[in-house]
Amino acid sequence: MSSRALKHFRFGKIFGFIRRSTSSRRQQIRQVRELYLKTDLVTKGCILCSGENFSLLAECDRYGFDLNKQICDDCGLVQTYPALSQSFLNEFYENHYRKLYTKSLDVDYAKFSEEQEEKGERFLGFLNTAISGQSLSNFSIIEIGCSSGGILNYLSAHCKAVQGCDLDANAIQFARDTHSLNAEVAHFPSTIPSGPKIFILSHVLEHVPNPKDLLHRIRSAMTPEDYAFVEVPGLNIVADGSYSNDLRSYFHIAHVADYTASTLASMMTSCRFETVTCDETVTGLFKRSENSEGEVVKSPGDSVGNVLKIEKTFRVFGSKKST
Template sequence: MATTTLPASTAAQPEACAIPCNLCGGTDVEQVGNRDRDGKALRTVLCRGCGLVWTDPRPNTEETRHFYAEEYRVAYKASYTPKPKHAFRETLRALERVQDMGPIVKPGEKLLDVGCGGGFFVYAMRRAGVNAQGIEPNHGFAGYAQSELQVPVQNAFLQDVDFPAGTFDVITLNHVLEHVEDPTATLARLGSWLKPNGYLVVEVPNVESRHHSPGNRFHIGHLYNFNPRTLAGVGRKAGLDVFESRVIAGPRHCHTIFQKPEKASNASINFRSVHNYQRVRGILHSHTSLSHFISPSVYLRVVRKQLKYLGEWQQTRTAGTGREIVESVMRKAG
């Protein structure tokens, strides 16, 4: 896999907390990692006040913007634009997301997908009759969405766009919130774009998951690492109610649907939770390389992944355009 660097993260690693906790505001932290998945220096800390995990210190805003605009998709996908296998894979995932969205979005309603990648979910939602659009900071993937799939996607960072209050019925962030510099402020801003009783759907990796080995737990693209409680906390702190919260089977991602209340609440909420800190700490410390690699599930996942890749190759080896692949997958899915 291609690698990249964000230089400020590899600077001197102070023991002090340079970035206050985004959830409880605390600065009492415990270091839980000093390397990323590529073995490069990356200091990761755990808040003793609530259990939120984040990169500290981290790159400055200019470096971060350059990374996501130019390098991020190459680092993760080894390609500047989606390959045929990505079109196949992401269309299947988009169809799963469309099915999940059924209870909360209706044809004709307005939906915004933040960090929409190549636009596959936007395409699938529009095909289902939803007035969907997207935002994507990466030039290559946003360009693909615009030219290949011809869906309304802005090539921009979230900070650079704005919508009138109450514009959308639903906003989605699929594996996006972990990348932002201020999760609470991000959710609050998105919440302002929702209609009263509108939904904000967020999915992020779960720091409690044992899906990856300890050496692959933290990496440079994720500024924050959540568990279900801290994800719910940042949403509540942003003024949203938790409508539904679950853990996805398999990789055990956190999936939470927030709902915008009709009236803002003035109730004071305490976001500190020593119990959650102890829970996250216990899970991180108990998931060792030995416990990971003696687990049969690790090897079953490898076999399943290889079979999946073989199936993707068979389905796309005579592929046409990206849009033709998307349409073929959707026809077969019914």
């Protein structure tokens, strides 16, 4: 009998097999699966605390990929483990991600603009509240993973300057041509402006195989007056109706880790950041901490029991599942 914590059959291997064989995306799914079956998975321990004790949650993701979603018993971070390698992820993002997500290789960046500008508006409200007493117009914004630049374009009217980078060359071209943005194809910005800065990582950190490397790099480019804004899809808000309360829809091959407010704060603390504010959506603002790297402390809320509590909110055919 499986020791999987999420007992429902839709988290199991057989359901995964059926899902990936019958999906309208089955061609794309087969190509991605072939790629990771020939790539070695990584078993170097938890990406947050390096621990090697995990509890198995699920054996498939939303597309039916047979990957394990596990929770680290030591720090409580939910992650794909064994993990997908950097070489797999490079090829996945370059050749497969868009096709899998949108069923098409052609990307209509103009269509994303509205969604990105709405995010920009939301981020503006969040930042103005979080840095209360200071004016955003004194800050330069640097977005890592800016895609086609909709967020930066919205924020540009409210800040001193904006700039961005992304690995998607077509998105960067769109950002330059359509929004006349200072945007470059790069992992990390080649120049950092002087004066007060806010780094933005919007739906980036959950995709990065070594989040600590990226966070260390950002921290070293920051002064004590600067901020890092991080948003990732929150695990706990699945219980409030995100992803239709379905953890299987939330579990995604492209997500290296699945964060709560406390596991994101732990990740940031471990990279010498301090939390200004962080909620369960998960959206947070962080500053440099001058303390040395602390030990990762597990929050009691980040447990198998919490994941089971989220699953209890799942509804089948509109009626609450009996428990």
